[in-house]
Amino acid sequence: MNRPNAIRGFTLIELMIAVAIVGILVAVAVPAYQDSVRKARRGQAKADLVEIAQLAERFRSVNNTYVGFALPTGMNVSPRQGTTYYNIAIANQTANTYTLTATPQGPQTEDTLCGTLGLNAAGVKSAATSDISRCW
Template identity: 50%
Template sequence: MNRTRKGFTLIELLIVVVIIGILAAIAIPKFAETKEKAYITAMKSDLKNMVSGAEAFYSDNNTYAGFPTPTGSSGVTLTFTPAGATGWSAHAIHGATAVTCDIGVGTGPIPTGAAEGEPKCQ
């Protein structure tokens, strides 16, 4: 009588589980890094959108004073600080990262290493 066994041995299954574990250990940190980049990009985008809104406000009113702080993207908190009638600065934070972004326009303080109207994150 000839019996043929079908299926996987315990060793074969363990090898597959170990390989899947190694692949997961490589992929999870990359995913976390990608999420943080997305948060930073959202903060930069919100600050750039704030520049457009503030310039439109200035065009209508000849001052930045009174410009309402816009609502940021999901998880992003924006702070707008007028620096007299001809300048302003802003700060953006996201609850899921320790990185913060700043921007300055006109007479507002411009972050070190950034051009006017360019977000700088650190």
């Protein structure tokens, strides 16, 4: 039946196939995107830890101790503006050592690959997981 004036369009089956394909692509793409976003936030936290470590070293070169070094105003969170994804703290402060930690907050807590990041005065990096090379 070839009707010259018949309206041509998509059948319901063709439309459902297209919707299924889009659904599959979204199911694959969204988690990959979210993982990339978490990795970028982790990179910012690592950069902030290294920057604070440099400030601590500068403090020690002047005062010959880490005692008394405090996180500069606004540097206790990462990123410094906008939504906080990591809280940064300094602990175990003595004359010769300290430990910086970046603890995930909010949606960043879903970053099960690394969790809490750490950096000490000797430059030793740590993470909540055993595979530090994937985190740092």
